[in-house]
Amino acid sequence: xxxxxxxxxxxxxxxxxxxxxxxxxxxxxxLIHFLRDDLDLTGSHVGCDTGNCGACSVLYDGTLVKSxxxxxxxxxxxxxxxxxxxxxxxELNDLQQAFGAHHALQCGYCTPGMLMSATALLRExxxxxxxxxxxxxxxxxxxxxxxxNIVEAIKSVGA
Amino acid sequence: xxxxxxxxxxxxTVDEAVHVLASHDGARPLAGGQTILNVMKSRAAAxxxxxxxxxxxxxxxxxxxxxxxxxxxxxATYSEVIASAEARARPILGExxxxxxxxxxxxxxxxxxxxxxxxxxxxxPPLLVALGTTxxxxxxxxxxxxxxxxxxxxxxxxxxxxxxxxxxxSIPAGKGDGFAAVTIGKDGxxxxxxxxxxxxxxxxxxxGCVHGVPVLVRPDxxxxxxxxxxxxxxxxxxxxxxxxxxxxxxxLAEVVAARAVQRARTRRS
Ligand SMILES: Cc1cc2nc3c(=O)[nH]c(=O)nc-3n(C[C@H](O)[C@H](O)[C@H](O)COP(=O)(O)OP(=O)(O)OC[C@H]3O[C@@H](n4cnc5c(N)ncnc54)[C@H](O)[C@@H]3O)c2cc1C
Ligand code: FES
Ligand code: FES
Numbered sequence: 530x531x532x533x534x535x536x537x538x539x540x541x542x543x544x545x546x547x548x549x550x551x552x553x554x555x556x557x558x559x560l561i562h563f564l565r566d567d568l569d570l571t572g573s574h575v576g577c578d579t580g581n582c583g584a585c586s587v588l589y590d591g592t593l594v595k596s597x598x599x600x601x602x603x604x605x606x607x608x609x610x611x612x613x614x615x616x617x618x619x620e621l622n623d624l625q626q627a628f629g630a631h632h633a634l635q636c637g638y639c640t641p642g643m644l645m646s647a648t649a650l651l652r653e654x655x656x657x658x659x660x661x662x663x664x665x666x667x668x669x670x671x672x673x674x675x676x677x678n679i680v681e682a683i684k685s686v687g688a
Numbered sequence: 689x690x691x692x693x694x695x696x697x698x699x700x701t702v703d704e705a706v707h708v709l710a711s712h713d714g715a716r717p718l719a720g721g722q723t724i725l726n727v728m729k730s731r732a733a734a735x736x737x738x739x740x741x742x743x744x745x746x747x748x749x750x751x752x753x754x755x756x757x758x759x760x761x762x763x764a765t766y767s768e769v770i771a772s773a774e775a776r777a778r779p780i781l782g783e784x785x786x787x788x789x790x791x792x793x794x795x796x797x798x799x800x801x802x803x804x805x806x807x808x809x810x811x812x813p814p815l816l817v818a819l820g821t822t823x824x825x826x827x828x829x830x831x832x833x834x835x836x837x838x839x840x841x842x843x844x845x846x847x848x849x850x851x852x853x854x855x856x857x858s859i860p861a862g863k864g865d866g867f868a869a870v871t872i873g874k875d876g877x878x879x880x881x882x883x884x885x886x887x888x889x890x891x892x893x894x895x896g897c898v899h900g901v902p903v904l905v906r907p908d909x910x911x912x913x914x915x916x917x918x919x920x921x922x923x924x925x926x927x928x929x930x931x932x933x934x935x936x937x938x939x940l941a942e943v944v945a946a947r948a949v950q951r952a953r954t955r956r957s
Contacts, residue, residue: 668790
């Protein structure tokens with residue numbers, strides 16, 4: 530039973546965008562802070578810290594999650610994709626370019642989360658209907674652009 | 689946000705998990721984390737130890753027994769229930785799971801966590817009472833089963849007490865079920881919810897958000913007036929808040945109960 534004795538922190542091994550990181554973390558550290566502060570991957574944002582806004586969304590072993598709603602210690606052994614992993618070399622990928630072309634961002638605060646939600650959706654449904662797109666980004670709040678252009682951008686990639 | 693300091697354990701069997709839970713007073717299971725982490729952020733509670741259930745494969749399955757009973761492991765996520773062919777044996781389950789929050793929350797949130805948190809606004813407590821569900825609870829003393837009506841004991845409180853783990857949720861076969869709710873925005877938090885099942889001898893109608901635990905009423909018929917009369921007869925004393933006054937919630941309770949029964953009737957025929 531010694532293996533299950535509670536610990537205040539531990540060394541975790543996490544793969545992020547293909548790179549493996551090993552870090553010592555406190556048990557109370559949220560995954561979003563691990564990504565931003567320990568790994569310096571500041572693309573994922575903190576909007577609400579309560580699971581409501583989606584700005585911190587990342588792919589976690591392939592599924593979309595809000596990284597403010599997980600502990601870093603839970604992610605030991607997991608593979609994570611963040612917005613930093615989307616570009617292909619120096620080129621923004623099709624989805625990122627579509628966001629630009631359709632004016633799907635103004636301040637850009639929600640954009641990293643929107644892009645990850647859209648990425649998850651397009652992997653599952655390469656040609657989503659408008660309704661499926663709206664459902665797919667339901668957990669992501671945009672406070673300045675509005676959703677019409679965001680939906681258009683995603684639709685253009687899935688056309 | 690910085691959480692209060694907390695210990696962390698990641699057992700790999702149910703036996704190990706109940707052992708850690710029993711040996712630390714302030715230990716709490718960590719399922720999908722979609723409630724408990726927010727509770728810790730707001731300092732509403734500060735468990736000493738979080739017991740991460742993610743490696744407990746015993747809690748993961750969604751299986752259909754030979755007699756048609758659907759057995760969900762406590763760690764089945766909403767997304768897994770929605771995608772499961774077995775869970776379609778009781779279609780209302782996937783339908784209601786698909787109305788909870790958003791993709792991200794559905795990918796992490798678990799059926800076990802939903803009912804163990806027993807937030808009166810949660811979708812699944814009234815539904816599981818309506819479906820005549822049985823919960824299996826493990827502790828270092830062994831296993832026991834508790835019917836859903838007895839599982840919910842108060843706001844945020846269930847029969848799964850300290851040192852215990854909900855392991856299985858067993859739902860009998862059936863299809864004449866309905867659910868209705870008035871929510872804050874589409875797929876938002878419930879202001880009042882109701883679930884109904886017409887499979888037994890008399891309708892089972894359960895109202896949520898009006899009391900610390902789901903309220904079961906047994907109308908003497910499945911017509912609208914009988915359902916409304918039964919809900920009125922329950923003399924509900926719902927809370928008042930910014931979303932609805934107590935009077936309005938009492939009114940909504942009748943409306944959503946009647947809608948849930950109507951949907952169950954359509955489903956049954
Ligand atoms: C933005 C947002 C919106 C939401 N909207 C809704 C909504 O509209 N409707 C709704 O129903 N829910 C909603 N939720 C809550 C969500 O469904 C949670 O997932 C659920 O309430 C808890 O499940 P969990 O697996 O995340 O549990 P956790 O947060 O991990 O645990 C919750 C509690 O249950 C205990 N627990 C968990 N599993 C067990 C077990 N097997 N045995 C004993 N105790 C256990 C934990 O110790 C804890 O006290 C929302 C959450 C968020 C973040
Ligand atoms: S910061 Fe995670 S959902 Fe808002
Ligand atoms: S672009 Fe500013 S919040 Fe969405």
